Amino acid sequence: MSGCEQTRERFSDSECTEDEPRRSRIxxxxxxxxxxxxxxxxxxxxxxxxxxxxxxxxxxxxxxxxxxxxxxxxxxxxxxxxxxxxxxxxxxxxxxxxxxxxxxxxxxxxxxxxxxxxxxxxGTDRIIQEFNFKELEKVTRHYPQGYHGVDKDGRPIYIERLGKAHPGKLMDVTTIERYLKYHVQEFERALLEKLPACSVAAKRRVTTTTTILDVDGLGMKNFSPTAANLLASIAKVDCNYYPETLHRMFIVNAGIGFRSLLWPAAQKFLDPMTIAKIQTLTITCIAQVLEPKSLSKLLEAVDSSSYITWK
Known part of the structure; x- marks a missing residue:
């Protein structure tokens, strides 16, 4: 969110002075x-x-x-x-x-x-102020994910490296209940802070996000019962309480195993509208142009500078 965050920080208004807290400006x-x-x-x-x-x-x-x-x-x-x-x-x-x-x-x-x-x-209306996810650093070590830049239309990009996720180690540092609260907290921040800031930067109303799922290295080891329960809980919250916030999703580094085994299983947790917004790309490494035909689809939506540092 570097571009949007900088725009938000620079945004000036007669109601806000330089010495007011950041939260007041937001x-x-x-x-x-x-x-x-x-x-x-x-x-x-x-x-x-x-x-x-x-x-x-x-x-x-x-x-x-x-x-x-x-x-x-x-x-x-x-x-x-x-x-x-x-x-x-x-x-x-x-x-x-x-x-x-x-x-x-x-x-x-x-x-x-x-x-x-x-x-x-x-407790969603108070979750930003009241919930402290103190284990965040350890969690992202075992489940790398977060917002990173914007797409070519100014939408925030959310990236998950599912192939690097370790459900067992993740549950050693948090619980499904606490992670779900963190997920909701981040959703609320995206709606109340990131999207308005991106609207200012794009000079038009931005109401949805773009997601990139990197499944490089993803296998059955990642789909433990714990992982399935966590995925089901997240999918229920997203579909029922935050509908139509996803503009599109790209699944990258998707090999034959993912397409034939893992993707059919994962679709059981997703609603048809979400599935329709997903494109599965076979890209060995999206930081390098190794699969030009597949990579071009991603580059139509996302500038290379938005994800090159992520890889």
Whole structure:
């Protein structure tokens, strides 16, 4: 997130002074980025589209008029049922849940209500401030993952090196419950901090991420019962409570064994919409152009400078 983070740190505002804490500056940026959700202004030349003028300068938000109408209908339905807390009264969040149910209002209301209950029970609204994942350094040693740069459209890139993961050693330094809390905490940070910062950098509304899974060295040793339970828990949270936040996923270094054995097994944990966004590339090493035909697909979305240092 180097580019986005630098932009966020440089962002100046009359409400924030140089000596204010970093958290205060991020909070101000987050509030301004989220507050754009209900403002409609000039129609675009393209039929059925509207451009939204945001309170942060130079950010464009293009919306489909048909989607706006159904989001408005959903919003009123949630208000009538007292299911729309102010912090979640956001156009793009409502739209994500609608897309996940193929714009079925009744199913969306049910999914939304379940999400609110989960957030209350899990303590999600307070997890950034209250949860301390003190074992992070040890965890990333046994499960290398994290955000690294942005793609060519300004979306944050999330990278996991699954082939380097050691589930047994991972459970020696943490638990599934604590890792899941860390996962949710990072998701909340991405939505509340990274995406607004990337929106400022890209000068348009950024609402989704790009994921790269490096499966080099991945084998059955990585798919222990513990790993399966952890993957299932993460998939449930992502699919049910953070739908439609993935723009696309690239699986790199995928050999024959992965395609024939591991990938079919992994698909059982994923919903069809997520699977449709995944491209599996056979790349021996994405830091070197060894498979030009496969690598070109990745380079269409990700600049080489965004991942060269990661390898």
């Amino acid at each position: 909070g101000t940026l987050r509030k301004k980025a989220i507050s754009c959700s209900s403002k409609l202004t000039h129609p675009l030349k393209r039929k059925g589209k509207r451009r939204i003028d945001l309170p942060i300068p130079f950010i464009e938000d293009v919306r489909d008029e048909r989607e706006e109408k159904i989001v408005s209908t959903l919003r009123q339905e949630l208000l009538n049922k007292h299911l729309l807390p102010p912090r979640h009264d956001d156009y793009h969040m409502l739209l994500r849940f609608l897309k996940n149910t193929e714009f079925n209002i009744e199913k969306t209301v049910t999914a939304w209500e379940e999400m609110l209950k989960w957030r209350r029970d899990f």
